[in-house]
Amino acid sequence: MNRFKISLEKKTSRSHEVFIGRDILDRAALLIAKGNWAQRYFLITDAKVAALHGERVAETLQKAGLSLESITIPAGEQAKTMATAVAVAEELLRRGADRTTGLIALGGGVVGDLTGFVASIYMRGIPCLQFPTTLLAQVDSSIGGKTGVDLPAAKNILGTFHQPKAVFADLEFLRTLPAREMSNGLAEIVKCAVIDDPGLLELLEDWAAILRRGDDLDTLLPIVTRAGEIKKKIVEIDEKEHGLRRILNFGHTLGHAVEAASAYALPHGEAVSIGMAGALALSQRLGHLPDADGERIVALLQKLGLPVRLPAALDREAIMARMEHDKKKSGGMIHFVLLKRPGMPFVNGGIPGERIREILAAAAPERKAQRRVKTGGK
Ligand SMILES: NC(=O)c1ccc[n+]([C@@H]2O[C@H](COP(=O)([O-])OP(=O)(O)OC[C@H]3O[C@@H](n4cnc5c(N)ncnc54)[C@H](O)[C@@H]3O)[C@@H](O)[C@H]2O)c1
Numbered sequence: 001m002n003r004f005k006i007s008l009e010k011k012t013s014r015s016h017e018v019f020i021g022r023d024i025l026d027r028a029a030l031l032i033a034k035g036n037w038a039q040r041y042f043l044i045t046d047a048k049v050a051a052l053h054g055e056r057v058a059e060t061l062q063k064a065g066l067s068l069e070s071i072t073i074p075a076g077e078q079a080k081t082m083a084t085a086v087a088v089a090e091e092l093l094r095r096g097a098d099r100t101t102g103l104i105a106l107g108g109g110v111v112g113d114l115t116g117f118v119a120s121i122y123m124r125g126i127p128c129l130q131f132p133t134t135l136l137a138q139v140d141s142s143i144g145g146k147t148g149v150d151l152p153a154a155k156n157i158l159g160t161f162h163q164p165k166a167v168f169a170d171l172e173f174l175r176t177l178p179a180r181e182m183s184n185g186l187a188e189i190v191k192c193a194v195i196d197d198p199g200l201l202e203l204l205e206d207w208a209a210i211l212r213r214g215d216d217l218d219t220l221l222p223i224v225t226r227a228g229e230i231k232k233k234i235v236e237i238d239e240k241e242h243g244l245r246r247i248l249n250f251g252h253t254l255g256h257a258v259e260a261a262s263a264y265a266l267p268h269g270e271a272v273s274i275g276m277a278g279a280l281a282l283s284q285r286l287g288h289l290p291d292a293d294g295e296r297i298v299a300l301l302q303k304l305g306l307p308v309r310l311p312a313a314l315d316r317e318a319i320m321a322r323m324e325h326d327k328k329k330s331g332g333m334i335h336f337v338l339l340k341r342p343g344m345p346f347v348n349g350g351i352p353g354e355r356i357r358e359i360l361a362a363a364a365p366e367r368k369a370q371r372r373v374k375t376g377g378k
């Protein structure tokens, strides 16, 4: 089992450990008993994860002597709402949860974000533990303490920072994860490698074929650990996203716009993969990144089975409009994380819309690109 510590300044009570391994539930249970963070725990999970893993996790924790009850929410992003948070809080209250109660999030990023959010506000804050069960949650959302729920008009718009007491990422959960959910996580791992770890980039290149298959947990373990450590390092320096933490948005400016323009039909990881290809093209076009580096990363995304071009059905003006819309939230500029070299990202806030349109045109699939050449060549 690998482990690392997240050390946060001033309030050391926010520092905690992340445990990553295979078959670590027994050890997790003992560590929770030893951690003594609460007298009683509620396991918060979604309906899908409950059916696949809920019972086994609950039994393991109870065997270690922990007092544990469960609350199940519906699966999927649609459940990440204030209404679900209120329903969970009401259920906690009904069952007598108080300040000596702790929450354990068992699930993907939706369960993790929502549980962390409820834990941060229930009776002004109770302890929370994370058991991430998707690859995305193991390398990304369970680390860093960001919690939240969505409003119909915007994702993650209501939220808090609430660090968990510990994170237990058991790779065995991934055995039941659908391939598309695996690729969501892989996209975030490529992102981590690109912004911070050229060595990890090489590992991903070497093992792309195995990773794409998704069933070799031994290969995955060092990779998940390294990606988690990258996020840890960034969060330790900039917990509340005043600056550096923004580099974790590499591929996400365009990725979020693509995701929204597809009405969330495109999975996050695929949208981010397209967004990373766009950010690389932009970095190349603006003369920051050598073409060979950009091409190398795009080739890796493709080897992992991730898309790098816009789906034919997506209107690029709708994507532009989405970025213009997001711009208002970030001080009137479209912020792009660009790259100088693998491991050397920077945030650029003043990219002309015309440059972005060029990249979008070039990122369209063949059919659309040809149409543009015919109609657009004034
Ligand atoms: N807090 C952060 O820093 C942060 C970072 C990135 C993303 N996020 C958030 O994370 C969310 C996305 O997370 P996600 O991709 O894990 O989505 P998710 O939680 O919706 O999980 C995806 C699907 O997989 C199912 N599932 C989970 N574990 C499974 C398993 N082991 N086997 C089979 N099915 C399983 C879930 O029921 C769900 O249907 C978004 O809401 C996003 O905003 C948060």
Ligand SMILES: [Zn+2]
Binding pocket: 188, 252, 268, 272
């Ligand atoms: Zn992401």
